[in-house]
Amino acid sequence: MQAEVVIAGAGVVGVSIAYHLARRGVRDVLVLERATDFGAGSTAKATGGFRAQFDNEIEVRMSLLAREKLRAFAEETGVDSGYRPHGYLFLACNDAELTMLRNAQRVQHACGLAEARMVDADEARALSPAIGDASVIGGAFCPTDGFLRPLNVLRGYAEAARRLGVRFAFDVELRDWRTNGARVVAAETSQGVVHGNVFINARGAWAGAPVVPLRRNVAATVPTDVFDESLPMTIWSGDWFHLRVRDGRVLLLWPDDPPVDDDAWLAAVLRKTRERVPRLANIAIGERWSGLYEMSPDEHALLGRSADFENLYVAIGSSGHGVMHAPATGQLLAELIVDGATSFDITALSPSRFTG
Template structure:
């Protein structure tokens, strides 16, 4: 159900994907009146719908790890709190390495995780088949395993946040296109849409692959570029157990995971493109099939039944952009570089805290500021 546009509201959230949903919930929890504006007729039809749903706490730095750990920790009680099942399956993440240099990177990631309690550990080639017996071990020199990680249903998480935000009084307007962000004296005063104008003092850009276009409405050029990635789905394939971890074959640029009796797999492409061009190039399936066979010869028995493409919005350092901008009242929660599902819980919370209190309470937000991309000034 779409709500009518109010004449005035405290905050406007642009985008009703999983990040916009988290943002709306946390802003309403802080006591703000919130309007979520979504250009499509349903929520979560963009990057959220195309996501594989992975939730992992393995990163190369402590802050990203802490953000992901908060999301992971929220999954077991999510349904109780929000009324929607996240369908979190704690089957683990298995990172295989074919090069010693990759294995060294994994060791550093595992060491960083030990400090934060991720549970990640290194595996010898002899231990890998105990976790994923279907893999071909030729060329595998070792692996890293995150047993507490897994994958979820992004739609359930998004709808949990949106439902809770509605209960808190949030309004959601679908089929509504933001055509401009109104400012006066360097600060936000409202938004213009195809259905009318709304006065507000705060706008949060959660527009995913369209975030750069929204930022341009206030003359900001943010380094968040949409890149297409494909996911191919096999027909029924019981050869991969439903408890198999998500396997990421880094040096083969390939991952797969079981899903409802099928297998989801990707060649981990990063093709820059326009944010609304999600057409599937079926010729890419040949390369994915080759990578799948290198990873596990059992995939010679599989065939692709369907596929989709989604946009990952990448930043130069592959980290999200959160927080304020030079335009007073215009905030960002975008550029998650494929980690939006992993970081959706704290991302909404810390930005809402910054908006309402001028700071985030426990997790630092400053390292995610847009200002980190500014050119250093000489002299």
């Protein structure tokens, strides 16, 4: 096999990159995927949160670009992304947490996220009837945060990419890069050698160092009408216990750190639910699953030219933000490869920050 651009990874990030390259006129793009079809990896396990409420400029700007693209997604690809601006509500239970949220909001406002605002305890409870925790003293809310459908975004980009001539090869696992000096000359795969001129690593949790996989769990209740789909993502900022409603079930999440075993995790989540969301105190769990975050050392993505090879690019290490930022990631990397410049400065995501 051979192509002008060879992308390893057909998750939502890799497929977004392929689409954006083809849209910018690159007609010979080949995407290699270790699974037998789309959506077999982390994309399918994602719960579909979308937010611009971050405490640093680069993440806010990535979200603002992604939001702009999600709003135009159906027109651009023919598929509804599922973006619904039901909001994210971060809760504070003490002054330190409230100060942390205020400081983050200053960054958000400076980046143009004017609609993000602080709320008092009464408004927080009005926004999220899930809150039954008397210790909540306030929080931060952004009404344009919300939810999307990860597999819809993947499907939209995949279908649009195929219409533009992108090729996909499944059941092909990358084993190594074949190099010559400062250049990659081929991808060595389970199905043979693939030659190309530009190579992109978008393999998610399987990307390799410095990215490491981190398992995250989700518990879904049985169907319930206790809360409806308009409930904002409700997050206790002290420990990041959070919940949302999807398809009539409440999804319960808590990023245990360090990770515990599955039964201990579920017991902790149910205890937190009883204490903080008493309306769900007796709810049964209908399903649980886990997915993998692709964690970088500083929990920011690596996006750009590899520090080791002049024609190898990476889009890895999104650290839990891969799906929400995929529209922006694809556009920015395509701009960098085709034009040599990006819509805004992404130096903060440079892969070279972990070298030397």
